[in-house]
Amino acid sequence: MPMPIRAGALTLLALTGLTLASVLAAPAGATAGTGFLSAADLPPHPSSSWTAGEVTDGVPEELLLCLADTLPGYDSRYRAFHTELDTSARQLTIVTGSPAKAKALATRLDAEIRSCPTRIEQRDPETEAVHKDYGTLPVEDGARVHGLHTETSWGATDIHLLSVGRDGRTVTVVEWSQLGDFDDAPVTAFRKTTTTAVAKLY
Template sequence: MPKRIRAGALLAVAATGLALGATLAAPAEAAPKPAPKFLSAAELPPHPSSPWTAGKVTDGVPDELRLCLSEALPGYDSRYRAFRTELDTSARQLTIVVDDTAKAKALQDRLNREIRTCGDRLERSDPELEAEYRGYGTLPVEEGARVHGLHTSASWGASDIRLLSVGRDGTAVTVVEWAQLGGFADAPVKAFKKTTVTAVAKLH
């Protein structure tokens, strides 16, 4: 084979190899991370007499979660889904995705602290309100989740119970809240823990 033809063939093979390598490498570099998935109505703690209805996934933070978490959330892009029943029970899921796992862990820790101290802040802001906090432990799902309970009662007779959880998978952090009229005895802790595990598992 003449040297000119041999050199041309080698250049063609090299060019093909480079093109193939670029083709194979591109999908791994360009593949976007899947967006976190949200709970469905069927994955919430069952209500004894009224089915859950799920709202649309919306940008922002639900007003109900600002009560305890407003100081920890400025500057983050977040999305949420609200759920309701025909009676006095409601729920929400808030999800935030940050740049790296260190920031996500810091946010997870901050949200847990804000929930643990929320009752004290509520009592200081309203002398007619009493609040009691209970911790329900951690759950071994992805990078972990923690479950909280918060009961508030007012001097005029209002009584509300809330279950909240904070969980993380990689760079995604989610907060789940369940709320209704009543006290700790009315809270479906076991079912809420199952809902929390599902919520964290669906993040990625």
């Protein structure tokens, strides 16, 4: 099911000049047997239910703004989720060649998310971006939760929660987003979602 396009700052930036999804798309049949989140695993929305899309080969376009320089040519698949309002989510899962490669990839993904605000502001000086580190989670080989807020000069704001988790040679990235700021982010529920995502990898 197509994702509704929001007018928030980060979505607009992601759709401008970053059409790399076809380049980074993985071959068909990738990561067979790797579990994905279901709609029920996502942070509850106060006024709308979640709808889960099909598991699809490749990389979701919404993650390219922060992670396009890091995502390798490994097998990858993703599932997109949306509500009837402005809230959406995605889970990307990447299978590497070994646990050591997965650890290195997860470390770099965390670093790219932390430095993403600088790149956002360089691409669009009228947008302010702020990162928050919400710490690690003791699930499988570990996970880390991040927050990212963007605000344009005309007042459009987006809040994103992102996490990177690892189990063996598999890495997963989960993103939740909606209009708003850090006060609107369901951090506790998203930490639970991340723990479930990593636990479902095998």
